[in-house]
Each structure stands twice: as C-alpha cells, then as structure tokens.
Amino acid sequence: MSIWNPHFECMVKDELKQLELERLQATLNRVYRSVAFYRKLFDQVGLVPDEINSLEELARIPFTGKTTLRQSYPYEMFAVPLRDVVRLQCTSGTTGEPIVVGYTRNDLVHWTEVGARVLCAGGVTKDDVVQICFDYSLFGGGLGFHYGAELIGASVIPGSNLDPARQVVIARDYRTTTLIATPGFGLRVAAVIREKGLSPADIYLRRGLFTGEPFSEVTRKQIEDELNIKATDNYGLSEIAWPGVAAECEKKKGLHIFEDQFIPEIIDPQTEEVLPLGKKGELVLTTIAKEAFPLIRYRTGDITVLDVSPCECGRTLVRMRKVSGRTDEMVTINGVSFFPSQIGHIFSEILGVEPRSCLVIDRRGDQEIVKILVQVSEEIFFDEMKKFQNLKSRVEREIYRDLGISAEVKLVEPDSFARETEGKRVIDKRERS
Amino acid sequence: MLIIRNLRSYYGRMQALKGVSLHVEEGEIVALIGANGAGKTTLLNSIVGLVPSLTGQILFLNADITHQSPQEIIRMGVSLVPEGRQLFAPLTVMENLTLGAYQRYRREKKSKIKSDLDTILERFPILKERGSQVAGTLSGGEQQMLAVGRALMSRPKLLLLDEPSMGLAPLVAAQIFQIISELHQQGTTILLVEQNTGAAFKVSNRTYVIETGRVVLQGTPEELVHNREIKRAYLGREYKKVWE
Numbered sequence: 001m002s003i004w005n006p007h008f009e010c011m012v013k014d015e016l017k018q019l020e021l022e023r024l025q026a027t028l029n030r031v032y033r034s035v036a037f038y039r040k041l042f043d044q045v046g047l048v049p050d051e052i053n054s055l056e057e058l059a060r061i062p063f064t065g066k067t068t069l070r071q072s073y074p075y076e077m078f079a080v081p082l083r084d085v086v087r088l089q090c091t092s093g094t095t096g097e098p099i100v101v102g103y104t105r106n107d108l109v110h111w112t113e114v115g116a117r118v119l120c121a122g123g124v125t126k127d128d129v130v131q132i133c134f135d136y137s138l139f140g141g142g143l144g145f146h147y148g149a150e151l152i153g154a155s156v157i158p159g160s161n162l163d164p165a166r167q168v169v170i171a172r173d174y175r176t177t178t179l180i181a182t183p184g185f186g187l188r189v190a191a192v193i194r195e196k197g198l199s200p201a202d203i204y205l206r207r208g209l210f211t212g213e214p215f216s217e218v219t220r221k222q223i224e225d226e227l228n229i230k231a232t233d234n235y236g237l238s239e240i241a242w243p244g245v246a247a248e249c250e251k252k253k254g255l256h257i258f259e260d261q262f263i264p265e266i267i268d269p270q271t272e273e274v275l276p277l278g279k280k281g282e283l284v285l286t287t288i289a290k291e292a293f294p295l296i297r298y299r300t301g302d303i304t305v306l307d308v309s310p311c312e313c314g315r316t317l318v319r320m321r322k323v324s325g326r327t328d329e330m331v332t333i334n335g336v337s338f339f340p341s342q343i344g345h346i347f348s349e350i351l352g353v354e355p356r357s358c359l360v361i362d363r364r365g366d367q368e369i370v371k372i373l374v375q376v377s378e379e380i381f382f383d384e385m386k387k388f389q390n391l392k393s394r395v396e397r398e399i400y401r402d403l404g405i406s407a408e409v410k411l412v413e414p415d416s417f418a419r420e421t422e423g424k425r426v427i428d429k430r431e432r433s
Numbered sequence: 434m435l436i437i438r439n440l441r442s443y444y445g446r447m448q449a450l451k452g453v454s455l456h457v458e459e460g461e462i463v464a465l466i467g468a469n470g471a472g473k474t475t476l477l478n479s480i481v482g483l484v485p486s487l488t489g490q491i492l493f494l495n496a497d498i499t500h501q502s503p504q505e506i507i508r509m510g511v512s513l514v515p516e517g518r519q520l521f522a523p524l525t526v527m528e529n530l531t532l533g534a535y536q537r538y539r540r541e542k543k544s545k546i547k548s549d550l551d552t553i554l555e556r557f558p559i560l561k562e563r564g565s566q567v568a569g570t571l572s573g574g575e576q577q578m579l580a581v582g583r584a585l586m587s588r589p590k591l592l593l594l595d596e597p598s599m600g601l602a603p604l605v606a607a608q609i610f611q612i613i614s615e616l617h618q619q620g621t622t623i624l625l626v627e628q629n630t631g632a633a634f635k636v637s638n639r640t641y642v643i644e645t646g647r648v649v650l651q652g653t654p655e656e657l658v659h660n661r662e663i664k665r666a667y668l669g670r671e672y673k674k675v676w677e
Contacts, residue, residue, distance in 0.1 A: 015456075018436060022454045022651060029647045030662070050452040050647070053439040084661055105659050106652070291660070 004120035004152075005113065008260040009315045016316065020055055020263055023288035028052055028061075031294050034079040037064075037072060038296060055263065058286060059274050063267075063297045069239060070097040078102050080292050090138045091238040099239055102292035108147070110289050114244030114258050115148020121247040121256065122209040122232040124178055126153030129204070131171055133181035133189075134212070135161045141212065141242045145180050148243070154178070164188040172202050179208040183215045183223060190226035205229050211236065211243060214323060214341055218348040233322055237300055240287060246320055251312050254319030261289045264318060265297070266306055269327040280305045282327050283320065301327045303339070331426055333361060333368050336404045340425045343372060343407075346398045350391065358421040359407075362429040370407040372399075375417040434459045434591055434622050435480070440489035442472070442479045449475040451646040452489070457591065462613070462623040464637035466630050466663070472646040473626040474516050477593045480624075481513050482506045493591065508536050512589030516596050516626075518580040522569030526560050529568050529579055533586030546586075553582045556612075574605035581612065592616065594625045598632060610636050634658055 003009050011019070028049035031038040041062055042048060052058060069077060078085065085102040103111060124130060130149045136142035142160055149156045157174055159167050168189055170176065179186065186208055193203060207230045208223065215233055223231045235255050236242035245262055246255035257264050266281040267274055275281045283300045287293075302323045311319060325339035340359050348354040356375040361368060372395075392409045399407050412420065421427065435457040442450040450472045457463045465473050478484050480491060482503040491499045498506050521529050530553065534546050554561040557578045563571060568579060577597055584592060594613065598606035610632050617623055617636070627633040633640060634654035642650040642663055650662050657663060 018438075018454070018456050021438065022456070022648065025452065025454055026648045026650055029644075029649045033649075053452065080662070106656050109656070291662070 002120060002125075003313070003315060004117040006314075008258070009117065009256070009317055011260070011316060013316060016259060017055065019260055020288060023260075024055065024058065024263060024286065025049065025052065027286075027288050027290075027294050028296070030291075031079055031296060035077060035294075037068065037077060058263065058265070058297065061297055063272065063284065063299050064295055065299050066099070066239075066301070069099040073097050074100040075102075077295075078292055079294055080104055085292050088138070089143075089238065101239060104291040107291050107293075110261060111144060111241050111244055112147040112151050114241055114261060115144050116151045117148075117258060118234045118236075118243045118247035119145070119148050119152055119154075119178075119209065121249045122178075122234070123207050123230065123250065124149065124152055124154055124209075128152075128154040128177045128206075129157065129175055130154045130178040130180060131157040131159045131167065131174070131176040133159045133161070133167055133179065133185055139238075141236070141238070144236070144241065144243050145209075149180075164192045168192045168196065168198070171205065172198065175204045177204050177206045179205055179227070179229070181208070181210060182212040183210045183219050184213055186210055186223045186227065186231070187219075190223065193227070200228055203228075207231070209234055209243075214325070214344075216322075216345065216348055216354055218352065218354055222353065235302075235320065235323065237285075237302075239293075239298065240285060240290075240295060245285065249311065249313040249315060253311065254307055254321055256311070256313075256315050256317040256319055257306075259317050262287055264306060264320065266304070267299075269303075269330070277306055277308060280324070283323075299327075303327065329426065331359065331361070331428070333370060333405050338403045338405075342403060343399060346395060346402060347374070350394055350398065356417065358417070358425060358427060360427045360429065368430070370405055372407050372409045373412045373417060373421060374409060376411050376413055434494060435624065436490070436492040437476075437480075438490040438492075440476070440479060440491065441487060442475050442484045443486040444475075444484075445486075449646055450479065450487075453643070453646070453648055455641050455648065455651070457622060457624050459622050460617075460620060461638045462617040462625060462636060464625045464627055464633035464640040465643060466627055466633050466640060467643035469628070470645075471643045473643060474595055475646075476643070477513060477595050477624070477626055480506070480593060481511055504536070507587060510588070510590035511593065512584040512587045512591070513593045514580045514584045514595060514597060516599065518576045520568040520576055520579055520583070523567060525565050525567055526571070526579055527564045529583050530554075530560070530586055533583035534588075536587060549586060549588065553585055556615075557582055572605075573601045574608060577601060577605075577609050578612070581609075581616075585616075590622060592621050592623045594623065596626055596628060598627065598629050606632065630663060 032042055032049045045062060047060060084104050086105050087103040087108055089101050091099045132142050132145045134140050134142040136158055142158060146156055146158060157170060159170060205227055209232055211234045220231050232248040233255060234243050234247040236245045246257040248255045263286040265274055265284040266279060267284050269282040280303060283302045283304050285298050285300060287295050303325045304320045304323050307319045325341040329339055330337055344354050344357060355377060358373045360371045360373060395409050396407060399405060438454050440450050440453045441448060453476060467473050475484060479487050482501055493509060493511060530550060537546055559575055560579055560582055571579060597609050614636050637654060639653055640657055641648050
C-alpha cells in the first residue's frame with residue numbers, strides 16, 4: 001500500500017514540529033482577530049496569541065467544548081464571512097442543538113486531501129471501485145469520503161443510505177472492490193450476502209474502511225472473515241473532518257493522526273490535565289489549517305492513547321489507539337468509574353464475539369443493583385442451561401475482578417431487548433442526588 | 434536552511450515583530466507578503482543582523498545566528514538585496530559589483546571571484562554594457578539588476594530580496610521576476626519580500642502573509658490565491674457579521 005502524501009506523512013519530526021508551530025501561531029492570530037469567542041477566551045485568562053511560543057504552551061489555552069459549539073449556532077464560531085464559505089455541513093442534533101460547520105474552498109481542498117490519505121492508507125487506488133454507504137446529506141459523512149476517493153481516481157459509487165440488500169446488489173453488479181461503511185453496516189451486508197447465497201466469485205470486495213462506531217478487534221476479525229476482505233479503521237469527527245483526522249495503515253497498529261493539519265493532546269477528562277505520552281485519556285484536537293471553522297483545544301470526548309514510536313509503514317505521524325470509549329459514556333458505580341465498552345471487551349474475550357448489551361443500573365436502599373442485559377443471537381444462544389450458567393459465572397467473575405462491581409448477566413430475546421433498552425447502552429435508573 | 438522561531442524585533446520601545454515563526458528549505462523560494470508597515474523589511478534586516486534589539490531564534494544551516502554580526506552572517510552565506518536598492522551611487526557598476534565580493538578577497542583565489550563576475554555580467558548584459566557608468570545614473574530596472582548582481586557576488590546560499598519590483602514599471606518588474614525565477618531554477622534558495630502579491634504567487638513555492646508583526650496565514654500559491662484574508666490583511670475587515 002502506498003502513502004498518499006509522503007511529504008507530510010513521512011516528514012522528519014523536527015520539520016513537522018516547526019510546521020505545526022508556524023501553523024498554530026498563524027491560526028491563533030486569526031481566531032483572536034476574527035472569532036469573538038476566542039478573543040473573549042484569551043482575554044479571560046489574560047493571554048495573547050503572541051505568548052504561545054511552543055507546542056507545549058498550547059496547554060495554557062482553555063478548552064473548547066461541544067456545549068460552546070452548540071451555543072454558537074449557527075455561525076458564531078466562523079472565522080471568515082459566509083460568502084467565503086462554500087460548504088455547510090451539520091452534525092446530527094440527537095443530543096442537543098446541532099452544530100453547523102463551514103468550509104472555505106481551501107478547507108475543502110484540505111479535507112479532500114486528508115480523505116485521500118485515509119483511503120490510500122486503507123489500500124485504495126485508482127483501480128478500485130469504491131462504494132460509499134454513508135448518508136450524503138447535510139448530516140452524513142458520504143461527501144467526505146466521496147471527494148477523497150475521486151481525488152485518488154477510483155470509481156466512486158455514492159451508495160449513500162440505501163438498505164443493505166440494495167447495496168449488495170449494487171456491489172455485485174458494479175463489481176465493488178472497496179466498501180465504506182460503519183462496522184455494524186458491514187456485518188449487515190455480510191448477512192445479506194449469506195442469505196442470498198452468493199458465492200465469493202460473485203463478489204469482488206477486497207477491502208473495507210469502517211468508521212463511525214466503536215470497532216473492536218473481535219468485530220474486525222468477524223467482518224474480515226464474513227466478507228473475505230481486509231478491514232481498516234479510521235477516525236474523524238464532523239466538527240473537524242469526517243473522515244480525515246486519523247487512519248489505520250496496513251500494519252493495523254494504531255491510527256496515524258495527520259499532524260500537519262491537527263495537533264493532538266491527551267487529557268484526563270476529570271482534572272483536565274495534559275497527560276504524558278502513553279497514558280489513556282480524552283483526545284483534544286487543535287486545527288492548524290482550517291480557515292472557516294478553526295477549533296482550538298477541542299475536547300472530542302473520545303478516549304484513546306498516543307504512540308510516537310516509529311511505524312513500520314514509514315509514516316512518522318503519531319498514532320492513536322482505536323477509540324475505546326467516550327467520556328460521556330463513563331459510568332460510576334460504588335465509586336468505581338468505567339466505560340460500558342469495557343464490559344463489551346470482557347464479553348468478546350470470553351465468548352469470542354461482542355453481543356449487543358445494555359447496562360441497567362438501579363438503586364435499592366443504599367445498594368446499587370447492576371444488571372447486564374445481553375441480546376440473544378446466533379452466537380449467544382444456549383440450549384443447555386448448564387452451559388449458559390457456566391459462561392454467566394465466568395463473565396460475572398471477570399467483571400468483578402476487572403471492574404470491581406457485582407453485576408448480573410441476563411439473556412433477553414431480541415424483541416424484549418429492543419423494547420427494554422430502546423437502543424441505549426446504559427440505563428441509569430438511580431435518582432439524581 | 435533557515436528556521437525562525439518566535440522572532441520579536443524592536444526599534445527602541447516599538448515592537449515591529451511579535452513572535453514570527455517561519456522556515457525556508459533549501460532550494461525553495463518563499464515569499465513574505467503584507468501591507469506597508471507589516472514588518473517585512475524588519476524581518477529581513479533581523480535575519481542579517483541589522484536589528485540590534487531582538488529575541489527569539491534564527492537558525493541558518495543549523496547554526497544559531499540570532500545575535501551574530503552582519504559580517505559573520507554574510508560570510509556564512511546570506512546575502513541581502515535591500516529595499517530601495519541602496520547602491521553605492523557615486524561608484525561605477527563594476528565597482529559596485531566587485532565590492533559585493535569584498536568578504537571573499539582574502540579567502541579565495543582572485544580568479545574564482547573574477548569568473549563569478551563574468552558569469553554575472555553574462556546574465557545581465559546591460560551591466561556589462563554600462564560597466565563604467567556611475568551607478569546613480571542607471572535606470573530603475575538597471576539599478577535593480579545591479580543590486581541583485583552585487584548580492585550574488587558574495588556567492589550566497591540564501592538570497593534575501595526586499596521588494597525588488599518597487600518603483601519599477603510593470604514590464605521591468607516582470608523582467609526582474611523572470612531573473613528571480615531563473616536564479617531559483619538554478620538552485621539559489623530565496624526569501625522574497627513583496628507587496629506585489631500576484632508576482633509573489635507566480636514565482637514562489639510557499640508564501641507567508643504578515644500583518645502588524647504577526648504571521649496570519651501561510652500556504653502554497655494555489656491555497657492563497659483564492660483567500661480573501663489577504664485582501665483583508667491589506668485593506669482591513671469589510672464585514673461586521675459573518676453573514677454580511
């Protein structure tokens with residue numbers, strides 16, 4: 001697999017640091033001048049952009065959070081006049097007010113460029129037929145992948161949000177080689193291929209790039225086996241670039257962050273302290289090439305670890321581990337904090353697959369009652385009570401050992417599961433104190 | 434080749450540069466554009482050691498030249514074509530040129546310097562023609578060529594040019610930029626300060642935009658040519674609300 005832009009992706013570290021410093025300073029000068037929020041933020045802490053003389057000093061600037069972006073709806077965070085903005089996209093507003101993101105012509109060029117880097121890292125070349133199964137609307141990530149794929153010169157199919165059955169027909173007939181979707185969608189596509197009884201000869205799929213959802217190694221292996229493809233991960237966020245912040249190379253040992261465009265930091269989500277390299281914490285990103293919607297120290301809410309050791313692929317860019325959870329998913333029971341994804345991980349290890357589960361927390365008196373509802377499926381079905389009991393005990397023991405909480409595992413039929421959980425991963429019935 | 438970090442330059446109590454960081458790689462031609470008074474000339478003068486009061490870091494070929502003397506910096510391979518040419522007006526063209534190599538006379542063979550002089554005269558035939566003419570009586574374009582020739586006589590690794598097209602008729606300015614482009618193609622690394630953004634974009638690999646002593650934008654000509662921030666940097670903001 002080749003590297004789309006070796007000049008930046010394989011840049012010598014010293015040069016990269018100088019480039020980052022220059023771009024950061026220019027960005028700070030611009031936002032101070034053009035974005036009221038940032039001028040106020042700086043003034044509040046008695047700082048001027050001139051004082052940021054190194055990448056480490058970035059830590060002196062307060063964070064920007066999602067709440068701020070929501071409160072700035074629609075255009076308050078824009079750093080250029082609307083007439084310079086050539087694209088408007090929006091994050092879905094399911095958990096609050098939507099956030100409008102703008103792109104100038106240059107921003108689109110850069111977004112296309114990082115999109116191409118992501119696809120190239122996943123092995124896409126101009127000879128590929130790429131099917132993009134993401135929504136192409138205001139809210140979707142379809143366009144991001146689309147421009148990048150076109151830049152590479154692949155044959156691009158805007159599959160958008162057609163259902164899996166139709167996507168499969170298209171993939172079969174148009175000879176799609178590369179699938180771009182969420183991991184969940186990838187598995188649904190695999191299910192359709194199985195149901196239709198299609199043979200490997202009918203399907204030309206060779207690889208897939210999956211994003212938009214947490215994606216364990218167990219799930220990756222499942223996708224790769226069921227679709228007979230190589231699957232890679234990539235990371236982005238609509239407020240900054242989706243896709244385009246980081247991408248897994250063929251070595252599959254972390255996602256390379258495009259540091260010439262985004263400066264990453266890891267912080268402790270509670271204390272907000274910057275953590276040393278190698279520690280797990282919340283990813284904070286600062287855009288250094290964005291014109292219309294620059295963000296300084298934006299808290300992504302995603303938990304990961306950074307690794308600066310050199311990668312065998314040749315890229316010198318820092319790597320982030322697959323996102324292991326979100327800060328807003330963090331749960332505290334009996335004084336212990338953890339992420340529901342950690343429970344999912346335990347299931348994967350013991351069962352070999354990660355089932356759909358939901359954590360239900362309730363309080364009776366001063367006792368916290370924890371139930372883990374697990375949806376019955378092909379892999380999670382036990383005809384023998386004894387088998388189930390054994391596995392249940394094992395999981396409950398592991399959870400107690402790893403997380404320090406006593407939880408009861410319950411199997412639930414799919415219909416009841418959907419009804420009881422409403423698609424949530426955590427249901428916290430405890431009264432707010 | 435040239436790395437600048439957090440450069441702050443002062444004229445007495447007046448701060449002309451407020452933390453400028455930039456770099457020029459070997460073989461590149463980098464342009465620095467900005468309005469009058471933005472700090473462009475101060476930046477070039479800071480590099481060659483003509484601004485006594487400054488802080489920050491200037492590295493040339495990995496050596497720290499931040500507080501070095503101008504003589505030492507020229508000797509290391511930096512040469513400046515100053516704003517307004519600043520020729521030795523009462524001296525002849527030939528005298529101006531040979532003075533450009535004054536640092537080299539005790540260190541190198543005269544024959545080598547002579548051969549460089551011949552090369553420059555070949556490149557600028559008009560200077561050969563007017564060899565014994567007094568520099569102050571040359572036309573604007575000829576003076577600019579002489580200033581460039583004089584700077585080249587020191588065999589610079591990095592050539593700094595301060596508004597080479599200033600005060601020149603458009604056709605003559607185009608000629609000068611043609612020469613700059615040729616110099617670059619032949620391997621000279623160049624840092625060019627210009628108010629003429631169009632010309633700067635045509636000739637440079639990368640450009641920095643400076644506004645009141647700070648870098649506000651940088652990128653390749655393709656990236657910057659569409660960017661209205663530059664117009665705003667020169668003319669001021671033209672909107673109050675984003676949607677105006």
